[in-house]
Amino acid sequence: MNKAQTIGKTKRLVPRSQPANQGARRVRSVLAHTLTGLCTLISVGLLVYLLGFLIVKGAGVISWEFLTSEAPATNEPGGGIAASLYGTGLIVSLSVLMGVPLGILLGIYLAEVASATSVFANIARMAVNTFTGIPSIIVGLFVYTLVVKSGGLSLGVGFSALGGGIALAIIMIPILARTAEDVLRLVPGSIREAGLALGIPFWRVTLGVVLPAARAGIITGGVLAVARVAGETAPLVLTALGNEYINWNISEPTDELTLRILKYARSPFETQHAHAYGAAFVLVMGVAIAALLLRLATRGRGIKVQ
């Protein structure tokens, strides 16, 4: 029956105006080729230009001093983004500490435990899908109310690395959970059965057999999720605030590369614009190098997606 349907459909799909309009059909085909090619040229060209622009503007700013000193006084020469680098490290580490275990556990739930028919499982699945699309600034408002603000429902920590880390962790969890779910689903069921058949408890099968089998994909997903949250700005404006100085106290305002870029982009001074490009270069190169290394490291290894 299915076959018949396909054939019926294909018949209808036969080019309607066969030999008579040969020329017009060819013209249309060439036109489509050209137009899609043009669109590719525009989009890929623009993106290549953007990367090139960032490299040209940013690479020149990078120096040992730029990477290791704190911000200069306004419109003074020298100085650098050390406060942002350390701050990014601190905030992202906090978010990884909280977000990665929870994200992977949630992914394990979705892939290994949740049944297709249970209402609760479907709610969880829908929640994860919905949450990945929620604007990140809303997470910022949430964490601001619960962690940063004084009084009300809040813990009253104030603008802090902790607040920033919590916000980024909340953003990271659903992203990572979805990747983990996808990757875990690719692990053949026979591996699980083999483990369970040997009498190995479920938790050891999952942590010792299934998770290692999906290692490459989970690491890739994890690094990309971290790269994604490290580039977040809006939630950090509401939680980490930014800091001119290096700060290691998680309950104090802390700088992040994106916050520094935002601040300097809006400044009227050329020197600060240059620092903004430098910071953007560092941030983008970090992401690019991580992605490239992952691609090389996981090439042909781990589970193949068919």
Add this chain to the structure above:
Amino acid sequence: MKEVIEERIQEEPGDAPLQARKEGLPFVGMERATEIDTAGAAAVVPGRAARSRNVGDVVFGGLIRFSVILFLVVLAGVLFVLAVEAIPSIRNSGLGFLTGIVWNPTENIYGVFPAIFGTIMVGGIALLLASVVGVATAIYLVEYAPLWLREPAGFLIELLAYIPSVVYGLWGLLVMAPWLGTTVQPWLKQNLGWIPFFDGPPVGVGVMAATLILAIMLVPLIVSLSREALLVVPDSQREAMLALGATRWEVIRQAIVPYAHGGIFGAIILSLGRALGETMAVAMTIGGAFRIPKTAMDQGYTLASVIANQFGEAADPIYLSTLMNVGLVLFVVTAIINMGAFFLLRRMSRMQGARA
């Protein structure tokens, strides 16, 4: 008994049940094992028998359950917190909050309609531009592009989806907006100024800059997602169409796009959520003016950028509560879109599954 088994093992070395019995391990019948398939693993944890049997499973199952419940609590908590925090604002502005066009924090008058309008205008036009260019690029990369170009171009575009929005904003604010203001907008005004949409003072920063930067940001997302959808179209579809004497364009339009339309549609819906929720790049380039933009060169606001730009000034509790209210509106709208996309895509994949 054991001897008999050993004998038989020698006769049939590949006999798994016997092997298992020999090692004194419980054997799960092969038929059953394939029958339960992946669900077998799932069946073990929630089962009461497993729970009483193994401490590790109890702990692990508890951890998993904890993570799921925590996540659901956070999601519900976001809605709850925003709603509670928005109460003073709702008391203050009522429904006029959604329809009012005056935004005057010093007099506590807050009407967010211009930002709603701006969100739809900027997001809609950007999505339209990005969809056309993005889907066309994906088609070119999958169907036309020379082989050596496909891999690197695909990788580059995926990489660009990871460039932080503040970096796009930086370029938009410092390079694109001034260029628009000095080159593009005067030209548009001179040549197309008779269309009211292209009139106005050429400032650079404004709705046009925000729309373009947003479109540029959406392109990588749309390309990489619709590329995935196009890549799974089986070659038999192409070959069948070509065998009927179709041109390459007819193959794409009548065989490939219809096959992949679910995935392409999904890509556009996901980008819609992103377009409405994008904050920083838009906040940096839209100019921040609470009025309904009348032309492409006017300044405006979007819901997300209002929160980002005005948060620092919101010292007054009512002001802050109003921003929470804006967040609530944004949350509800994007959640509805995402849920709709989720159900729609699931339904489509089921239909596709039934067809295959």
